Amino acid sequence: MAADYASLADLKEHWSALPAEDEEEAQQKLHEASVEVRGLYPDLDARIAGGSLDADVPKLVVNRMVKRALEPRDENAPPAGTESFQVGAGPFTMGGKIANPDDALYLTAADKRLLGRSRPKAKAWTIHPGG
Secondary structure (H helix, E strand, O other): OOOOOOOHHHHHHHOOOOOHHHHHHHHHHHHHHHHHHHHHOOOHHHHHHOOOOOOHHHHHHHHHHHHHHHOOOOOOOOOOOEOOOOEEEOOEEEOOOEOOOOOOOOOOHHHHHHHOOOOOOOOOOOOOOOO
16 A cells, blocks of 8 residues: 555645544545545656655645545525525525535545546557458
8 A cells, every 4th residue: 555645744744734533534634635636647657756746736626635535614695615506585596516425535626636647648640441
């Protein structure tokens, strides 16, 4: 098993408001986020070892993923990660959709740009009839 990209101490430095009661869940989510990032970017460890990617990059991404999943929500405010929301008062209503209602781990477009492409680029090819 490979090491996680971020530790609980790293997460606490990144997010000083981490509730103490969420630390055990945070530890598990740090591991899950590391597994997910490593699965999507299988050459990440080699790029770090080869010096083409700073180890702080996946650490930042994993910390961001866990913070998004665990960040407490104010019941009276739209949740973090809200695409839109719905409220109503009398004849007035506004509607919407929550982006991450189940507190799942996910990568944003910015996270993906930081990690860079690890999948081989598609190459042009041609089919020649008869061989």
